[in-house]
Amino acid sequence: MKGAFALTVLLAATTAYYFYIPLPSTISEPWKLMLIDGVFRGIMHVGRLADSLGVCHFLHVVNFSMTLDAPDSVSSENLLVSDTTVGGVNARICQWTGGSAGELRRAVVFFHGGGWALGSGKKGAYATLCKKMAKDLKAVILSVEYRLAPEAHFPDQFEDAFQASKHFLQPEVLAQYSVDPERVGVSGDSAGGNLAAAVAQQVATDSSIPVKFKVQSLIYPVLQTLDFNTPSYQQNRNVPILYRPLMVWFWLEYLDADRGFLPAMIMNNHTAQDLEQVDPFRAAVDWTALLPPRFTEGYEPVVQAHGTPRIVEEVPGLLDVRASPLLAEREVLTQTPRAYILTCEHDVLRDDGLMYGRRLEEAGVAVTSDYYEDGFHGCLTFSFWPTFFTVGERALRNYIAWLDQNL
Numbered sequence: 001m002k003g004a005f006a007l008t009v010l011l012a013a014t015t016a017y018y019f020y021i022p023l024p025s026t027i028s029e030p031w032k033l034m035l036i037d038g039v040f041r042g043i044m045h046v047g048r049l050a051d052s053l054g055v056c057h058f059l060h061v062v063n064f065s066m067t068l069d070a071p072d073s074v075s076s077e078n079l080l081v082s083d084t085t086v087g088g089v090n091a092r093i094c095q096w097t098g099g100s101a102g103e104l105r106r107a108v109v110f111f112h113g114g115g116w117a118l119g120s121g122k123k124g125a126y127a128t129l130c131k132k133m134a135k136d137l138k139a140v141i142l143s144v145e146y147r148l149a150p151e152a153h154f155p156d157q158f159e160d161a162f163q164a165s166k167h168f169l170q171p172e173v174l175a176q177y178s179v180d181p182e183r184v185g186v187s188g189d190s191a192g193g194n195l196a197a198a199v200a201q202q203v204a205t206d207s208s209i210p211v212k213f214k215v216q217s218l219i220y221p222v223l224q225t226l227d228f229n230t231p232s233y234q235q236n237r238n239v240p241i242l243y244r245p246l247m248v249w250f251w252l253e254y255l256d257a258d259r260g261f262l263p264a265m266i267m268n269n270h271t272a273q274d275l276e277q278v279d280p281f282r283a284a285v286d287w288t289a290l291l292p293p294r295f296t297e298g299y300e301p302v303v304q305a306h307g308t309p310r311i312v313e314e315v316p317g318l319l320d321v322r323a324s325p326l327l328a329e330r331e332v333l334t335q336t337p338r339a340y341i342l343t344c345e346h347d348v349l350r351d352d353g354l355m356y357g358r359r360l361e362e363a364g365v366a367v368t369s370d371y372y373e374d375g376f377h378g379c380l381t382f383s384f385w386p387t388f389f390t391v392g393e394r395a396l397r398n399y400i401a402w403l404d405q406n407l
Helices: 002-019 030-052 058-066 124-137 156-168 171-176 191-205 231-235 244-254 259-266 276-285 309-314 350-362 390-406
Strands: 079-086 089-096 105-111 139-144 179-189 215-219 338-346 367-376
Touching: 002 030, 030 058, 079 124, 079 156, 089 124, 089 156, 105 124, 105 156, 105 191, 124 139, 124 390, 139 156, 156 171, 156 191, 171 179, 179 191, 191 215, 215 390, 231 350, 244 259, 259 309, 276 350, 338 350, 338 390, 350 367, 367 390
Parallel strands: 105 139, 105 179, 179 215, 215 338, 338 367
Antiparallel strands: 079 089, 089 139
16 A cells, blocks of 8 residues: 555656646646646657657647547538638638628638647637637638648748638639628738738738738737847746747748757847848847837847858748748838737747737837737637636637727
């Protein structure tokens, strides 16, 4: 009995040691987040082991584990769910079918998150989210299944997102789905927020597209690669579920860059003062000027005098606005639609969203900033069973309410 008791205590202590990580006191439901993070880290470990053994790329293991459930393609009363291609890109369309005959509906083009490498709009939380949006907004939701890493790299994901949007915005296509051309929005979370912002810029400046987006709704978007030491990157570098090294790794995978650049980029060696290629873009990520003082207090910029020129030379995508929408010129930003930007205190990407909101406002764009002091990266998709968080439910409710009022 004593041996069994000792073994039980040892296993409990080992489990607690693995799952426990110190978290800020203001973060929502910390123990639940620790559990989810522990499971995710375990999947990552298994993926890396499979990769090292040559079984498969570790992203395949992670993506498989995250999308184990069957595709949720079930239609219901007043909701038609169908899988199709739009502009040659795989997509899912959730259509509200209620209302009177001939009544025009709103529409949202949506891009799921997952570091340009994970996730699907046909399964899990994203499938549930798009169906809920279609019902609550009485709208048509186009969820774009853009290609993912490691098989696809920038600009493939962006091109899929843009081509699907461009095709959907054709008047005859909108008419096919009974969509009001004056009430179409674009949205996405995390890497999907990156694609939504980039596509919104491209559509706004493309004279060949007669129908423009009315709104852009960005949920904790990732928007720049030039500074991985903003206050939020410094503060939340070890906060789940998006740790700073993981975010930089996703960027390197997306841009198909040498993964060995990661340590240098975390130190901002790719944007050192002696790298003149970066000079035209520095003001766009100058958080000392763009962030409110309450977010900058106690933090200092990390600026290296001498850097690693090879990184910028070999990875031109670092300075491409299609990959980093925060770098866009004011003349482009001023043409983009009204914006909603959701940010979370405990998220390395908090300052990306806040800086983009400030730059949009300076360009004359109306911006609604929805900030969650107890929020963390990914919280909105944790608003459905079994990974329900109260902050996620609040964020989801406010996100849909904003679309309802502004689209």
